[in-house]
Amino acid sequence: MSDPVVIIPARMAAQRLPGKPLADIHGEAMIVHVWRRAMETGIGPVLVATDSDEIATVVRAAGGIAVMTRADHPSGSDRIHEAVENFDPEGRHDIIVNVQGDLPTIDPEVIAISLEPLKDAAVDIATLAAVIVREEEKTAMQVVKAIGSPLGGNRFRALYFTRATAPWGEGDLLHHIGLYAYRRAALRKFVSLPPSALEKREKLEQLRALEAGMRIDIMQVDTVPHGVDTPEDLERARQLLRK
Numbered sequence: 347m348s349d350p351v352v353i354i355p356a357r358m359a360a361q362r363l364p365g366k367p368l369a370d371i372h373g374e375a376m377i378v379h380v381w382r383r384a385m386e387t388g389i390g391p392v393l394v395a396t397d398s399d400e401i402a403t404v405v406r407a408a409g410g411i412a413v414m415t416r417a418d419h420p421s422g423s424d425r426i427h428e429a430v431e432n433f434d435p436e437g438r439h440d441i442i443v444n445v446q447g448d449l450p451t452i453d454p455e456v457i458a459i460s461l462e463p464l465k466d467a468a469v470d471i472a473t474l475a476a477v478i479v480r481e482e483e484k485t486a487m488q489v490v491k492a493i494g495s496p497l498g499g500n501r502f503r504a505l506y507f508t509r510a511t512a513p514w515g516e517g518d519l520l521h522h523i524g525l526y527a528y529r530r531a532a533l534r535k536f537v538s539l540p541p542s543a544l545e546k547r548e549k550l551e552q553l554r555a556l557e558a559g560m561r562i563d564i565m566q567v568d569t570v571p572h573g574v575d576t577p578e579d580l581e582r583a584r585q586l587l588r589k
Contacts (some may be wrong), residue, residue: 351443363575371587372587397415416428456525462501473527473565474525475566478521494563500567507552
């Protein structure tokens with residue numbers, strides 16, 4: 347690893363919480379809170395990749411870097427790929443960390459931990475997971491489970507991701523956290539691939555990489571960051587940040 351860049355994709359078209367990136371949390375837009383958490387990692391520059399002039403204006407007013415991208419991207423991965431190519435056409439940044447724009451309470455240390463597996467040259471993509479502690483989450487389809495082979499030191503080699511309750515038998519289940527650190531070449535390859543069969547069936551983009559033979563390693567962290575998808579989630583984020 348030589349020069350990571352953190353990219354936060356953000357768009358206005360959230361169905362359950364319209365205008366989500368600009369939702370107010372104690373006087374600042376949610377996207378600004380996420381940008382601040384990412385800046386606190388100190389691992390490299392932090393960009394917000396967006397197709398919204400309004401989001402870009404808010405980010406720049408806070409002192410951040412906003413990179414405008416096309417509006418027709420099918421996924422956040424495509425958006426961050428366009429953003430890094432626009433921001434760094436010379437290819438200086440060789441690691442891209444994709445942080446979701448709806449995690450205003452994320453611990454900066456958690457973002458930094460995602461880089462650990464990429465110290466191994468065999469790893470293409472790194473991501474995060476935490477042990478599921480609530481029984482209802484073990485069977486909830488919206489909670490994605492990460493299945494991996496233990497490598498020691500809270501690190502796993504990913505074998506599969508699923509919305510089903512898996513693996514079967516005694517032992518912990520891991521709640522996948524949708525934060526990724528890509529080698530730049532791996533991101534370029536990933537966005538060039540068509541959606542895969544299992545990706546379309548499970549509606550999980552990361553399965554495209556596994557089906558293409560790319561290696562994903564998982565770092566286990568203590569907790570799942572609080573995501574904001576609904577007005578209730580937003581109120582909870584306000585409470586957490588008030589503390």
